Amino acid sequence: MKPNARHILVIDDEPEVRDMLHGFLEEKGFSVTLAMDGIQAIECIKQDIPGIIIIDLLLPGEHGINLIKTIKKDYFIPIIIISGVYRQEEISPFMEENFVEGFIEKPIDLNRLLQSIQSIIDARHV
Numbered sequence: 001m002k003p004n005a006r007h008i009l010v011i012d013d014e015p016e017v018r019d020m021l022h023g024f025l026e027e028k029g030f031s032v033t034l035a036m037d038g039i040q041a042i043e044c045i046k047q048d049i050p051g052i053i054i055i056d057l058l059l060p061g062e063h064g065i066n067l068i069k070t071i072k073k074d075y076f077i078p079i080i081i082i083s084g085v086y087r088q089e090e091i092s093p094f095m096e097e098n099f100v101e102g103f104i105e106k107p108i109d110l111n112r113l114l115q116s117i118q119s120i121i122d123a124r125h126v
Helices: 016-028 040-049 064-074 088-097 112-124
Strands: 004-011 031-035 048-057 079-083 100-103
Touching: 004 016, 004 040, 004 112, 016 031, 016 112, 031 040, 040 048, 040 064, 048 064, 048 112, 064 079, 079 112, 088 112, 100 112
Parallel strands: 004 031, 004 048, 048 079, 079 100
Antiparallel strands: none
């Protein structure tokens, strides 16, 4: 199954964040799937491989860092981390080791997020 570049999986346990990103990304022409934890996220990926994943690190159950490792082991899906707790400098080594494509601090700058998504899409079409 080939991933759809314009399909985004949002993984965040906060309903407000999921709803806000869902509305924003659909308005920009993306199809969006929502997951609140790692179990839901893996099921979503198995059903329909997204082109991009946006993931929070503090998730119920499995931590986002472990979930990213699991995803990257089995799939080549670009990932953008969103976090209100961690700073990019703190997890930069992890991001490099696991080929994480982006990081956005919460509160989320939607224009910056859109730029990150667009640069991932553009890089695929080079």
